[in-house]
Amino acid sequence: MFDPVEKLKEFIRHPSVSTDPKCGDGMKGAQEFIAGLLRSLGFAVEVVATERHPIVFAERGGDPSWPHVVIYGHYDVQPADPLNLWKTPAFEPTIIGNRIYGRGAADNKGPLLTNVAAVAQALEANPKLPLRITFLIEGEEEMGSPSFPKFLERFAPKLRAADFVYLSDTALPNENQVVITAGLRGLALFDVHITGPKGDLHSGLHGGVLRNPIQALAEILATLHTPEGRVNVPGFYDAVLDVHPWEREELKKLGADEKAYAEFLGIDTFYPTPGFSPFESSRFQPTLEFNGIGGGYQGEGTKTVIPSKAFAKISCRLVPNQKSDAIKKMVMDAIRARTPKGVKLEFVDQHKGEAYVVVPPGRSNTPKDQSPVLARAFHATDQAVTEVWGRPPIYLREGGSVPIIADIKRVTGLDSVMFGLFLPEDNLHAPNESFNLDVMKKGIETTRRMLVALSKG
Amino acid sequence: MFDPVEKLKEFIRHPSVSTDPKCGDGMKGAQEFIAGLLRSLGFAVEVVATERHPIVFAERGGDPSWPHVVIYGHYDVQPADPLNLWKTPAFEPTIIGNRIYGRGAADNKGPLLTNVAAVAQALEANPKLPLRITFLIEGEEEMGSPSFPKFLERFAPKLRAADFVYLSDTALPNENQVVITAGLRGLALFDVHITGPKGDLHSGLHGGVLRNPIQALAEILATLHTPEGRVNVPGFYDAVLDVHPWEREELKKLGADEKAYAEFLGIDTFYPTPGFSPFESSRFQPTLEFNGIGGGYQGEGTKTVIPSKAFAKISCRLVPNQKSDAIKKMVMDAIRARTPKGVKLEFVDQHKGEAYVVVPPGRSNTPKDQSPVLARAFHATDQAVTEVWGRPPIYLREGGSVPIIADIKRVTGLDSVMFGLFLPEDNLHAPNESFNLDVMKKGIETTRRMLVALSKG
Numbered sequence: 046m047f048d049p050v051e052k053l054k055e056f057i058r059h060p061s062v063s064t065d066p067k068c069g070d071g072m073k074g075a076q077e078f079i080a081g082l083l084r085s086l087g088f089a090v091e092v093v094a095t096e097r098h099p100i101v102f103a104e105r106g107g108d109p110s111w112p113h114v115v116i117y118g119h120y121d122v123q124p125a126d127p128l129n130l131w132k133t134p135a136f137e138p139t140i141i142g143n144r145i146y147g148r149g150a151a152d153n154k155g156p157l158l159t160n161v162a163a164v165a166q167a168l169e170a171n172p173k174l175p176l177r178i179t180f181l182i183e184g185e186e187e188m189g190s191p192s193f194p195k196f197l198e199r200f201a202p203k204l205r206a207a208d209f210v211y212l213s214d215t216a217l218p219n220e221n222q223v224v225i226t227a228g229l230r231g232l233a234l235f236d237v238h239i240t241g242p243k244g245d246l247h248s249g250l251h252g253g254v255l256r257n258p259i260q261a262l263a264e265i266l267a268t269l270h271t272p273e274g275r276v277n278v279p280g281f282y283d284a285v286l287d288v289h290p291w292e293r294e295e296l297k298k299l300g301a302d303e304k305a306y307a308e309f310l311g312i313d314t315f316y317p318t319p320g321f322s323p324f325e326s327s328r329f330q331p332t333l334e335f336n337g338i339g340g341g342y343q344g345e346g347t348k349t350v351i352p353s354k355a356f357a358k359i360s361c362r363l364v365p366n367q368k369s370d371a372i373k374k375m376v377m378d379a380i381r382a383r384t385p386k387g388v389k390l391e392f393v394d395q396h397k398g399e400a401y402v403v404v405p406p407g408r409s410n411t412p413k414d415q416s417p418v419l420a421r422a423f424h425a426t427d428q429a430v431t432e433v434w435g436r437p438p439i440y441l442r443e444g445g446s447v448p449i450i451a452d453i454k455r456v457t458g459l460d461s462v463m464f465g466l467f468l469p470e471d472n473l474h475a476p477n478e479s480f481n482l483d484v485m486k487k488g489i490e491t492t493r494r495m496l497v498a499l500s501k502g
Numbered sequence: 503m504f505d506p507v508e509k510l511k512e513f514i515r516h517p518s519v520s521t522d523p524k525c526g527d528g529m530k531g532a533q534e535f536i537a538g539l540l541r542s543l544g545f546a547v548e549v550v551a552t553e554r555h556p557i558v559f560a561e562r563g564g565d566p567s568w569p570h571v572v573i574y575g576h577y578d579v580q581p582a583d584p585l586n587l588w589k590t591p592a593f594e595p596t597i598i599g600n601r602i603y604g605r606g607a608a609d610n611k612g613p614l615l616t617n618v619a620a621v622a623q624a625l626e627a628n629p630k631l632p633l634r635i636t637f638l639i640e641g642e643e644e645m646g647s648p649s650f651p652k653f654l655e656r657f658a659p660k661l662r663a664a665d666f667v668y669l670s671d672t673a674l675p676n677e678n679q680v681v682i683t684a685g686l687r688g689l690a691l692f693d694v695h696i697t698g699p700k701g702d703l704h705s706g707l708h709g710g711v712l713r714n715p716i717q718a719l720a721e722i723l724a725t726l727h728t729p730e731g732r733v734n735v736p737g738f739y740d741a742v743l744d745v746h747p748w749e750r751e752e753l754k755k756l757g758a759d760e761k762a763y764a765e766f767l768g769i770d771t772f773y774p775t776p777g778f779s780p781f782e783s784s785r786f787q788p789t790l791e792f793n794g795i796g797g798g799y800q801g802e803g804t805k806t807v808i809p810s811k812a813f814a815k816i817s818c819r820l821v822p823n824q825k826s827d828a829i830k831k832m833v834m835d836a837i838r839a840r841t842p843k844g845v846k847l848e849f850v851d852q853h854k855g856e857a858y859v860v861v862p863p864g865r866s867n868t869p870k871d872q873s874p875v876l877a878r879a880f881h882a883t884d885q886a887v888t889e890v891w892g893r894p895p896i897y898l899r900e901g902g903s904v905p906i907i908a909d910i911k912r913v914t915g916l917d918s919v920m921f922g923l924f925l926p927e928d929n930l931h932a933p934n935e936s937f938n939l940d941v942m943k944k945g946i947e948t949t950r951r952m953l954v955a956l957s958k959g
Contacts, residue, residue: 064803124805130701188803216707230706234804243768244587245932248791249687249902250673252819253783254763256773259792259814260727267724270717306711311700311810314844316713326710334705335716336807337798342815346521346645347691347852348581349817349903350793350931353768357716358799360806362709387771395804445706446806474807475702 046169049162054138056154057147063098063121064188072098072184075120079182086165095192098184105178112418112499113177117212118157119186122149123474130476144479151471155480156213163492176500189396193449197456204457208418214447215465218299220484223430226463228442229450231363231400233373236393238356246351256387258355259340266357268383269333273319276333278379284366288329291408295439327444332362369397398448403460405440422462422499429494433487503626506619511595513611514604520555520578521645529555529641532577536639543622552649555641562635569875569956570634574669575614576643579606580931587933601936608928612937613670620949633957646853647906654913661914665875671904672922675756677941680887683920685899686907688820688857690830693850695813703808713844715812716797723814725840726790730776733790735836741823745786748865752896784901789819826854855905860917862897879919886951890944
């Protein structure tokens, strides 16, 4: 049995930033690392080429009557910039206390290795474990999984033979409480580019004559929310469904503390969607966020120009029943209608993904035709969590997005059991990302027990 | 007599970006170049140390009864970025047709050398020219001349003995028409910094909970203009004076063509202060411009963060009778009052400068106590321009700023004759700056004639 922490260090050392063309070696290294590890566990590994970064598809076959789990993960990571804010090198794993620091430690290399280690332990104890296991590990999650739909179409026949998907790419509220994620938000991303004069101009000679593109951009962006904090785009909320009462009950079990959360974020005032608490807002409501803005002179001191261009990067998080294409169109139409004369507007489309919801067995809105193996997987996970963590999991929708989960459901019909493993303080997508090694250890034991229980039928 | 174009090439090769700490050698090189050139013409040169970049003060004394001109210029230049937009290297002077390309070619190295060459020619023709000449050449104009006030106080006794200041750091509307600048706009510059959460956050996990600093910044900036294009800050226009009828008449003589101007700028719609044409607006009205904006992820693709910080660089251009300190306070107060809850606001103060106006002799509002030598200087310049360019100059206020002109007036009482030499197409403060060598040649002859006529009394 390999040492999961040592393997995680090795995994982190590959700088696998999928959106950065300069990270080719890091992507290849991370992909070969995970493929090699699964091969060493006896899996039949296929490295499936795509237009960008290959998908690692690894199978442990068996009797068709055995339950069949597909374990999902991704070997790519977010960009590490701004590098100057990292206290340890982003791609040199560093253990401080019970945490391992490094880009990708929590998203998703640590949680993925947690599940690989659980499989390794289960198979070591019982090489004949009556369970079919397929690993599906992609390298484009952080760029919106552009190659995944084509892959899904091609592998749909194989995947349809499975029973459910199991993954750890969602969050825990704290290290004592597991959350099984019952839903994810969708995404709709694009950039807005505003062009004014054909080149940067001297703001003395020409100031007061024409519309400054930064001003035009600010005026457009400022229209996109109401003062109360709702997204101010016609139709934006039309498809949003009401929250089920059991979801609000589960959320209450979290015992989440607004004061502690505000302190963690470093803010003095929340700004949730009106009518929702902060914790409800990020889980049950859609958003329109500005992820970046730029234009003109950004250096030290001053440069008195009227810039030619300005841009903003926009992302919407969507909730079940909102459609990403429709939302993109609504927002773009609103921006188009609100763009003043004297500047040119262009959009650069980025990626998108649909929201997803899965209802555990025994709830008021559990589908009547829910697959028995999925129901058993939920029960096995619930029991393993209760044993290892000392209390049952909470079933909650969360604010993040794993768009391929909705794609898998649409193409193969498979639902997902999402066993969250990263913590709020893990700094996902930010400098000084880390992963809690105690959580990793308990996570391995939980998944191992779930697999063994599931195999026993 | 030196070759002015060869000397200009030498001058441009020194990358004298005063705001860039990495340009120490370039600043020193440019300062030593101009000091050496004036020494070679027989001037007594003093290099006056300041806290940042020294001022070159060069005197040609003489009989106290002789007229005494102070010729101003600056040896520092704007930053050259974005470098990738330059078609020739920014600090490698390149002649294409009748233009010399390079950062500082027009602002202010070319025009300054024009006047140095005119002095050299006049002195070569008559070494006993009965004219006292003082050169005052600073190295901090592009950073707001922070050392100039202290220098002025120290050199005020010497400068008060002079009659007027002569400079070429303003614009020509086209290469056939000289403008003597009768006024300059002031400046008030500062940066606005907005901080939301204490670090960048995952926009899925936390989106919909707190106020995004880019959103807050956009909402603040969007309030700073009315839809019609006036600055929307209480009191902003209170001190603005009415335009004198002769100023509108002079402006008409320009025969400026809005269509050609729009084409030059690359815009389809002007956006002047309501009630003013574009040409009036940039000369007679104040502005509030955004010179830069930044925050969050600006790279390729996407990064779904809620950024911790966002900022904007603001500059106001001010007209006579507006005071920079008062305007800064008004705008900052407005921003403070309009900053929403949930984010922190900080200002970083940048430089400032007062507006300036000088009225040529014989106008309805010419001061009754105007100095006779200043009046003679205006007449000599008018005549020299008429002879060399074939038509008299137009007297106009312009939109740019040379803040030290107002400082000189305040401290020493000296007014300035501003003989413009750069053209709209010279790309000041922008990539591919250039200077027209035909304008340089005519400029040398004009200033030479002015100096000779003035010396004759």
